[in-house]
Amino acid sequence: MTYFYHAYSGHIPSNVSIATGDTRTEMSGWWKMSRKKTSECFSILYYRYVAAMMFAVDEINRNSHHLLNHTLGYVMYDSCYAEIRALEVTMRLLSVEKMVPNYHCGGYSWPIAIIGDSPSASSLIMARLLGIYKYPQISYGSMLPLLGDKQQFPSFLRTTSNFTVQVVGITQLMKHCSWTWIGILASDNDIGREGSQDLLLELAKRGICVAFQEVMPAYKSESTLHKIVSKIKVSLVKVIIVYSTQLHLVPLMEEVTLQNISDKVWVAPSHWGNSLVFHIKDNWKTLNGTLGFTKNNPEIPGFQNFVHSIIPSTVTSDIFLNLFWEAIFHCKWLTENISTVSVQENLGSTTFCTGTESLKTIQTSVYESYNFQEAVSTYNAVYAVAHSLHNLLLCDSKDVTSKNESCANITSFQPWKLLNFIKGVHFMNTAGQEIYFDMNGDMPTQYDIQNFQFFQNGTSRIIKVGFFKSWAPNDEQIQIDTAAILWNDGATKVPQSVCSESCGPGYRKSTRKGQAICCFDCIQCSDGKMSNQTDSNDCIECPDNEWPTSEQSKCVQKTVEFLSYKEPFGASLAVVSICSSAITASVFCIFIRFRDTPVIKANNQDLSYLLLLLLFLCFLCSLLFIGHPETVTCAIQQVAFGSIFTFSISCIMAKTITVIVAFTATNNNSFMKKWVGMKTPGLVIILCSLGQIIICTAWLSTQPPFPNDNIKIKPGKIIAECQEGSSVAFACMLGYMGLLAMLCFLLAFLARKLPDTFNEAQIITISMFIFLSVWTSFIPAYLSTQGKYMVAVEVFAILASSAGLLCSIFLPKCYIILLRPEKNTRKHITGKANSSAK
Template sequence: MMPLFTSRPEKPKCKSLSLREFQNAQTMVFAIEEINNRADILPGVSLGYRIYDSCGSIEMALKASLSLVNGENASQLPCHRPNTVQAIIAETSSTPTIAISATVGPLNIPVISHFATCACLSDRKKHPSFFRTIPSDYYQSRALAKLVKNFGWTWVGALCSDNDYGNNGMNTFIKAATEFGVCVEYSEAFFRTDKREDILRILDIVKSSSSKVIVAFVSYSDMEVLLGELAQQNITGLQWIGSESWISDTNIATGKWQGILRGSMGFAIPKAEIKGLGEFLTKLNPASGIDLYKELWETIFQCKLSPENALGVNMCKGNESIINVQNQYTDVTELQIANNVYKAVYAVAHALNSTISCSKLDTNQGSTSKCLEKLNNTWQVLNALREVSFLTGTGENVYFDKSGDPAARYDLLNWQQGEDGTTEFVKVGFYDASLQPETQLSFNNISIVWALNKKQVPVSICSESCPSGTWKAVKKGKPICCYDCLPCAQGEISNETDSVACLKCPQEFWSNERRDTCVPKLVEFLSFEDAMGIILVVFSLLGVSFTLGIVVVFFVHRDTPLVKANNSELSFLLLFSLTLCFLCSLTFIGRPTEWSCMLRHTAFGITFVLCISCVLGKTIVVLMAFRATFPGSNVMKWFGPLQQRLGVLAFTLLQVLICVLWLTKSPPFPYMNKNLYQERIILECNLGSAFGFWAVLGYIGLLAVLCFILAFLARKLPDNFNEAKFITFSMLIFCAVWITFIPAYVSSPGKFTVAVEIFAILASSFGFLFCIFVPKCYIILLRPEQNTKKHMMGKS
């Protein structure tokens, strides 16, 4: 319905009297009277005061502050400020305080709050004349974030009052929680005057959430409304973390919903003791004519002092005594907030004392007026407050920093059940922002009681901790506290829980199976213990044994026509070179060393050239022997035994020269190949100069091709026993083996490269041995009748 603006709005009225706020007001009166009775502070000057009831309303708070500034007749013009108003002590909540400070700040009138904790009030540009005796919520919010992080709660809910106190405090908490790795599942704001549907909507969010810890940055009046709905919904078992506004409020702790909050924890202003305040509070007399005193009396004893207002209510008997009453007004066991009021009054008194600088006043009127003239300029009082520093009766140092804030110190309270079943505030630790970050939060050796009176710390996390060997992968669209634990990749480790990334192992190391430790990589080479190495050794030794056996056979039958006809000298030299070929394959097995790397390739190259040189010599002899049968041919004199020896020697020395140049310029060396495999290191022989290696192989290949061509030409000579035919087969096998060796060698990984090379050596050696010598041994041993000169000279 739209307003018609036909009538003035009704003036706001207070609904009920707050015992806590009235105690604060009386504490201010007590402090002022105490100062006026002292001779060391403001001697000869009496402080006066005027108290207004704002009822927590912004409008009424602003009206009261303007009344203080302008005087009682604030509506009359011109506006003027009474000389006696030097400071305003207000307000209990942050929002009205912000309004007051913004209004009177340009007038340089100090505003000192005892309970406005909004961090926004520390902004000196917006609030240049604001001070407070309670720490800023900036420190409390960070303290709450540290507390949550300390117990491992990374998944929490958050509720706050929908005002400057709650919203600013919660924003600071969320920012600090994010820094500490804590995630807020939900953050909801409400006010006590909100519709019940709005509050029930928030409770539905609380019930459906997975977090078991709720941080409540809520004012005590809003908390009462929320607790009423919590009790009706029967929402229990949650761990509540409270702000100082309600965590030490006895009215909430003794209410019907105290069971819901049992085990709650939060920071509160440290307890304080003000001597004489208890007696002062109980000396209140309703007959003094002060309306608030009457209202307090009627509120406490539930009666009426005036008959005209006693409809349906008992009249006060007149013998009531406030001394025996236990409530928020008479309770002086805590006094956290009342002590802040007490310190605020004393701060103003010390500032005034340093401003007027009248240590001794004459009793005459002129001297006193001279001192009071200095109080007309409130900016002097404002500057004095910035420099004020004094000790209270309990030894507490009171001062303000450059933002007008005091030192941030809090007690950590835990709600525990006493022996009589009531809730007790047990101090289990403290927070001091002036200490080093690692020591700011400290705990006493007192056991903490958690929700539902449990002794075990509740768990409130979105995802379980990731163990070593895994890393946290944040779920898409979720906060960082909700993640999947993925195993580290091969070659990477994480050696701590909740690792955000895996660490790559050094190049010489590899991850173990659990991916939590880097272990040295397995160094792999073809060893004598490997199954493959054993098989190759066996075949190598078999080749040596066969060769030696053939040597024995040839030596025993060296005088037979078959042995003589096949150039026994070259045959024995060929058998010797084949023995070396079989043995040189053993140098490729075992851990590569500097000497073994140089020996294996050079020995292989020289022995094979010696072997092929002998075969080439035998092939040339066969060809020349056929040419020598033509009439008038004397070609054999150029290919006699001496020329054969020199030919073999020359071919071999050329290979020796190539090997010497290779070893001199860039010899092979042991090399740890870390790039071929990720999980292991291949220990192999680096060729040094690849040109040297391929020169050795190329020279062997050149001799092999030449030998193959000559043997192929002599394969059909009409001898009964034509050796060229067997040489052709042996060279065919040799060439086939080494032609296939090249791609196999290049493509084989790790130790298989060495195995391929050994296989090529053994295969070609066995090819020579079986094709050239086995047929001769067959005739010598099994067909001795063919081992005659007549048969050898016959034509096939």
């Protein structure tokens, strides 16, 4: 005879044993002695586990294929939700009658496996003891994660999931509904304390904050409950998760209803089950919108008919049936202790059970506590043992002489030999549910997410609105149809439960000092940064070539800025440059046309031609600064500008020295006579330009200018510019040109009073004064501007200084040539005309 033990636990857990051979049910004397206690703690909520176990055993025994003509028997014990009684029953099973560990009489049939217990606290005690013997234990209700530790509990398995699985599901529900500010209530037992602690850790990982966490007292304390509910009432939290068993839950909801709190969303872990709180219509308004996690329990084919066929007169071995009958039909059984007189006296107030009542007349619904689908976990546990026995039988029949320890003789084997077979079972139950155990001895579970809905017409219902699959990928584990949910006060929109409103794109969260991370202020992103997500913890910088929009919610391509021909400013400077070049070319043509006139010949004709050509190039070189900077233009623009201007000033210097030499050489004894002629101007130009040529050559050889996209000068813009390469070389170029101009100005200023009608020195003095004024103003203006305006300042300085030289040196000569030809005579130039007139 092989026994199967069932620890039945609710307000009454119990224990069972199943036998191969003839089917029988044994009740211990210990049970009979404690019948009074059993009746006190009996609840129809847990009798379904007994019914499911009996149905599974009966179904297995009627199918000869399962155990190859062997049958199962069972023994039940009640632990009555007490750890000490669970331990006592376990010791009895291991010690037979005398409660002596490891002692048993010959002929005693050991139970092959143990089903139960339901409470985690009882299962812990049992598992520690049974684990020593590797005794198979399958719990149908214990959810404590610790029981999955195979080092401590090597023989413990369960047909339900642990707390952690449901905790992950609840956390994902919070994220799905964007609830970040919640409250937690926990009952003062292993379910409440362990579950809420695991939940706290998981919520913290997902950035969800807990506004308050309260532990409900084990015994009803009106003052404590009043304080907890008052705290709930004043809190801004809209979502409250209640990790509690029914014992603590009913008083809580009574107090919540009493204080008329109906604006909260209650999240019910599976421990609520189909709780009695849903029976009480006064609670319906309070519970409206409740979201509950319930284990996906498919309907067991034939189970309902089996339950409906139960009649006390035909089932004599089930001592719970009479208690169940009294609870279901609200009647009392007539016993021998009750006299006929007593019956007549109580007939008006008491209904007695006849045994002919039918369970078919009971209108079952999801709100009632005797929903037998909840017992599928017990049904699966019995079948797991049956399938493991089946595999053991096949192993034994194939190789009786095998030395493999996994195989054993079905008529005489120790229960620990069955453990590996139970761990390896994998089958589909009659309801189409896949049954197997993972490496921790847990069975992967699907939870249905249900919504309690209360309507104004006084009716209510619970509907499935989603599910959570523990074995699915993280992004597919939870699915919810929010449109099907009816929230509190009949709202269809998901209520908000946050400490602070979300920060939109363009803002970042700034945590308030001393408060939870979910309480924050929204700070706009600083310049150059953006956030494109809601509730960003920090703003991010855009790539170098991009810039945030005005809303700072995304990055867009930066505007490239340079002095362009397409914009009015750049086009105007280009037009002025070209027009000035054309004017210079016209003056050059005039000088060629009238080259034989005294005015042209008077002051070194060749130097005038060269200077006009250089001024023409000066005007044109400003065009190198307009347009998008390129490698070639950047390399030559500054060098071309500096070299051409240096040559121009050198020509003017040569003119000045020529005038001085010419007047000094009039003295017969002067040593300057040998410098009269073309060799002096050429030598001056070469010597004055040589220094600039050396500077520019060294500049181009070492650190030449190059194009650069400057992203730091102006926010939101890329300044396309020519980087000098070497600031020292650029400064030396400008400094040398300025030094040469000052020297030329000084010489011209000293020679301004030389006796001559058309004194070239005076004109040169004015031109150098204009030149120096322009470039002296250029330096501070250049340094105080950025981007294209810096380039524009330099172009303007080039055009202005070139125009100053052109106008001051050549405009008076053109005036005489074109408008006053009578003065373009040798006499007038030498001053003899004035003498004759006198």
